[in-house]
Amino acid sequence: MDVELAVPEAYWTRTRKTGAVMIFLGLLATIVFGALAGSGNARFTLGENVSGAGFDIPGTAGAIIFGLLALAAGVALLVTGRHFGLLTGVALMAFIISALCWQMSVSPVSHTMPLGFIAAATFTAAIPLIFGSLGGVLCERSGVVNVAIEGQLLTGAFFGALFGTLTGNFWLGLLAAAIGGALLSAILAVFAIKYLVDQVVVGIVLNVFAGGLTAFFYEQVMRPDTDGYNFPGRVPSWPIPGLVDIPILGPALFNGNIFSYGSLLAVAVVTIALFRTRWGLRTRAVGEHPAAADTVGIRVLGLRYTNVLIAGLVAGFGGAYFSMLSTTGFSKYMVSGAGFIALAAMIFGRWHPVGAFFASLFFGFFGALTGFLNSIGSPIPSQFLSMLPYVATIFAVAGLVGRVRAPAADGKPYVKG
Amino acid sequence: MTSHEPLEAEPGTTAASPDKSPALPAPDVDQYHVNPSLPPVDLEKHHDQAERQPKHRAPEGGKRSFARTFREELWADNNFTVTLLAIFLALVCGAVLMVIGNAEVRDQWQYLLYQPGKTLGDTWAFVSTAYTDMFKGAVVNPDTVNRWYWDMTTWQQVFYPISETLTNAAPLIFTGLAVAVPFRAGLFNIGGQGQAIMGAIGGGTVGLALSLPAVVQLPLGVLAGALIGGLWGYLVGILKARTGAHEVILTIMLNNIAFLFLGWYILQAGIKDPVRSDAISKPIQESGRLPHLIPDPLLRANFAILLAVAVAAGVAWLLKRGRFGFELRAVGHNPHAAATAGIKVGTTVALTMALAGALAGLGGTSVALGTAPALTVDMLGQIGFNGILVALLGRVRPWGVVGAGLLFGALQAGGNAMQTFSGVSVELVGVIQALIVLFVAAPALVKAIYRLRRSPAAAAQAGLAKG
Numbered sequence: 001m002d003v004e005l006a007v008p009e010a011y012w013t014r015t016r017k018t019g020a021v022m023i024f025l026g027l028l029a030t031i032v033f034g035a036l037a038g039s040g041n042a043r044f045t046l047g048e049n050v051s052g053a054g055f056d057i058p059g060t061a062g063a064i065i066f067g068l069l070a071l072a073a074g075v076a077l078l079v080t081g082r083h084f085g086l087l088t089g090v091a092l093m094a095f096i097i098s099a100l101c102w103q104m105s106v107s108p109v110s111h112t113m114p115l116g117f118i119a120a121a122t123f124t125a126a127i128p129l130i131f132g133s134l135g136g137v138l139c140e141r142s143g144v145v146n147v148a149i150e151g152q153l154l155t156g157a158f159f160g161a162l163f164g165t166l167t168g169n170f171w172l173g174l175l176a177a178a179i180g181g182a183l184l185s186a187i188l189a190v191f192a193i194k195y196l197v198d199q200v201v202v203g204i205v206l207n208v209f210a211g212g213l214t215a216f217f218y219e220q221v222m223r224p225d226t227d228g229y230n231f232p233g234r235v236p237s238w239p240i241p242g243l244v245d246i247p248i249l250g251p252a253l254f255n256g257n258i259f260s261y262g263s264l265l266a267v268a269v270v271t272i273a274l275f276r277t278r279w280g281l282r283t284r285a286v287g288e289h290p291a292a293a294d295t296v297g298i299r300v301l302g303l304r305y306t307n308v309l310i311a312g313l314v315a316g317f318g319g320a321y322f323s324m325l326s327t328t329g330f331s332k333y334m335v336s337g338a339g340f341i342a343l344a345a346m347i348f349g350r351w352h353p354v355g356a357f358f359a360s361l362f363f364g365f366f367g368a369l370t371g372f373l374n375s376i377g378s379p380i381p382s383q384f385l386s387m388l389p390y391v392a393t394i395f396a397v398a399g400l401v402g403r404v405r406a407p408a409a410d411g412k413p414y415v416k417g
Numbered sequence: 418m419t420s421h422e423p424l425e426a427e428p429g430t431t432a433a434s435p436d437k438s439p440a441l442p443a444p445d446v447d448q449y450h451v452n453p454s455l456p457p458v459d460l461e462k463h464h465d466q467a468e469r470q471p472k473h474r475a476p477e478g479g480k481r482s483f484a485r486t487f488r489e490e491l492w493a494d495n496n497f498t499v500t501l502l503a504i505f506l507a508l509v510c511g512a513v514l515m516v517i518g519n520a521e522v523r524d525q526w527q528y529l530l531y532q533p534g535k536t537l538g539d540t541w542a543f544v545s546t547a548y549t550d551m552f553k554g555a556v557v558n559p560d561t562v563n564r565w566y567w568d569m570t571t572w573q574q575v576f577y578p579i580s581e582t583l584t585n586a587a588p589l590i591f592t593g594l595a596v597a598v599p600f601r602a603g604l605f606n607i608g609g610q611g612q613a614i615m616g617a618i619g620g621g622t623v624g625l626a627l628s629l630p631a632v633v634q635l636p637l638g639v640l641a642g643a644l645i646g647g648l649w650g651y652l653v654g655i656l657k658a659r660t661g662a663h664e665v666i667l668t669i670m671l672n673n674i675a676f677l678f679l680g681w682y683i684l685q686a687g688i689k690d691p692v693r694s695d696a697i698s699k700p701i702q703e704s705g706r707l708p709h710l711i712p713d714p715l716l717r718a719n720f721a722i723l724l725a726v727a728v729a730a731g732v733a734w735l736l737k738r739g740r741f742g743f744e745l746r747a748v749g750h751n752p753h754a755a756a757t758a759g760i761k762v763g764t765t766v767a768l769t770m771a772l773a774g775a776l777a778g779l780g781g782t783s784v785a786l787g788t789a790p791a792l793t794v795d796m797l798g799q800i801g802f803n804g805i806l807v808a809l810l811g812r813v814r815p816w817g818v819v820g821a822g823l824l825f826g827a828l829q830a831g832g833n834a835m836q837t838f839s840g841v842s843v844e845l846v847g848v849i850q851a852l853i854v855l856f857v858a859a860p861a862l863v864k865a866i867y868r869l870r871r872s873p874a875a876a877a878q879a880g881l882a883k884g
């Protein structure tokens with residue numbers, strides 16, 4: 001300890017570097033966005049549509065003021081070198097609002113952003129990511145790398161649609177979706193834990209396997225007879241009276257369905273289970289130091305099997321979102337990369353369920369923003385907006401924004417003796 | 418029988434002294450580190466086999482006859498037997514899926530107890546026809562040969578299946594090498610897809626934008642593909658070396674970024690085909706295209722396959738004899754020891770990923786300048802991800818990758834024929850490919866299913882590894 005204290009801390013800490021980046025963004029927003037913004041107003045409404053209560057921000061002034069706010073937060077980061085999370089959040093938020101003021105004031109289509117709609121779209125886009133990243137957290141906290149989230153989501157979507165149609169009951173479909181995810185997880189568990197195959201290898205191969213298998217049965221069985229095999233129906237909406245009318249957040253949180261309420265519940269349950277129960281303590285012990293856990297009598301391999309299977313249940317359930325909520329029915333490769341974004345969300349959330357939840361919302365927000373900017377005819381190419389989650393993840397794992405650390409035994413098979 | 422990486426040759430590299438090793442990002446501490454020697458060693462099994470070993474061993478210094486070696490290795494868990502049996506097992510699983518996926522044959526199974534002969538007969542007829550169609554579409558169709566003999570068709574038709582196999586194999590060999598090379602350095606490159614996309618953008622742009630003589634434009638296009646792909650790979654390598662970020666995560670993210678970038682790129686003025694309304698670039702100029710091996714419109718196989726084999730030979734030489742190849746393998750085995758021996762680990766990691774990116778970029782370019790008429794979003798299919806399977810099946814050795822690439826190319830070509838003639842969806846090929854790799858990656862499973870003997874050659878190697 002003494003030696004470490006004696007070493008003078010370098011001035012350019014990660015926080016200060018981030019501050020410098022935020023100052024750059026703030027200057028960009030103030031000067032460029034301020035110059036480009038039009039004289040019109042940017043209107044933000046609180047409800048789900050463009051009419052109703054709201055507030056206006058003058059385009060040029062808004063772009064400049066929020067740019068200056070981002071700049072100020074960046075300067076505060078650089079000078080103090082503290083309050084990393086808060087100040088970075090403020091700076092990024094101000095930067096985004098400044099950009100919105102610019103875009104909306106010059107938009108040829110609409111100057112209004114319905115915040116309630118954006119919030120609802122954010123949460124909807126985040127739901128599969130939440131389930132997927134929770135599946136990742138459960139697996140990796142016990143020391144098994146889960147790159148197969150994509151495959152688990154896809155299997156869940158397929159099983160949900162197939163069995164939901166066959167039984168004519170989508171609750172059974174949801175159950176089948178969870179079991180489908182767990183079946184794929186079981187393959188991961190056996191190959192990773194029993195046969196000691198490299199876990200990333202198994203995960204990648206399982207993604208190809210699940211993609212091929214579901215696509216094959218889609219072509220052979222579902223496509224010729226959609227009504228008989230691929231018509232599961234859509235899950236019902238359960239609005240909570242009263243709470244739905246809360247501005248902005250009401251439509252997002254309280255006009256939900258089994259998936260949206262389930263995702264919130266799952267985050268809470270996993271968080272409490274991981275950090276407040278005996279099972280959680282054991283899971284974390286096995287993920288960090290399996291040999292030590294074994295010494296005190298924890299069944300390392302048994303716990304890993306259990307956790308990987310539970311992860312499959314969670315991710316499979318979330319996969320049903322694709323075939324039973326966002327569309328009615330399965331189609332080939334319909335998950336299209338969401339599993340990898342969920343993986344990114346898990347890492348971005350530092351292997352913590354709550355972190356993964358907020359990371360999923362963060363990625364969902366960019367999805368919603370992309371859709372909105374497209375709809376108002378923004379000249380910013382939607383592809384570049386869609387890239388932002390991936391770029392953010394690269395920054396995260398490269399250690400430029402905060403530090404991420406995986407469970408110590410993540411990916412390492414445990415062999416007794 | 419089969420040789421493992423002969424890394425233990427150079428003295429000095431294995432003697433690591435921890436206190437002298439400089440503070441470098443150590444690739445072996447993150448959770449996505451891969452053990453560069455495939456297949457994974459089954460520790461428990463080796464323990465109990467150690468005692469039984471001498472029974473199979475030849476006397477010291479004595480040379481075993483070929484016949485004896487053959488007899489001992491035939492049904493033992495050597496790489497060759499395991500790979501063959503894994504392929505067979507995957508085809509059996511594929512047959513089961515085929516039956517489940519076909520309504521008529523599936524319904525026939527309800528009558529298994531009443532008319533078992535018909536059920537089994539129908540099933541066999543269905544499965545064997547489908548796999549025969551696959552063979553006919555991938556290697557050679559005897560009917561066509563016969564018809565050609567009687568002058569009822571052209572000789573080109575006879576070679577059509579082989580040509581399709583080679584066409585499909587070439588990009589897979591490139592992307593397979595792009596995974597195999599970094600694997601030997603302990604890096605798992607999931608980014609073949611993104612690197613191939615960037616390569617296709619580089620090569621495709623030269624192919625469609627310039628109008629030069631073919632002798633200039635074609636090599637320029639190929640080089641541009643390798644260069645852009647290489648830069649995309651180098652980005653991963655430099656981030657890994659500088660910050661210690663997991664290359665698995667970096668490459669997954671860069672895959673998605675490259676895919677989105679391609680979607681934007683082909684819509685830009687000067688690239689997009691102004692005549693058409695859908696998202697497609699201008700066609701690649703004739704002077705920029707890879708010429709067919711045989712100048713015939715039916716036989717699509719082009720020079721990409723020759724280039725792929727030549728590049729594989731180059732990579733094989735590099736890994737075995739080249740100085741950089743040695744450094745690469747040393748880093749893969751033990752980065753600390755490599756650093757102690759004076760190898761710059763970070764530089765090696767960055768250059769390895771650049772090389773991998775260039776290889777994948779060549780794969781993308783070979784599609785863009787070969788079979789694709791123009792740049793589209795989905796022109797590459799899944800060649801990057803399939804390249805991972807090819808590399809694993811080829812046991813991350815260059816010539817193994819060539820063999821695995823040819824097998825996967827054949828499965829793809831045969832799968833298309835199977836879909837056309839037997840009505841079995843070509844998606845089954847993906848399942849079979851994944852299963853082959855899954856079984857090959859878990860030799861213990863294959864060994865248990867077939868009750869294979871312990872291979873004397875493999876046992877001898879295991880002994881070495883432990884000593």
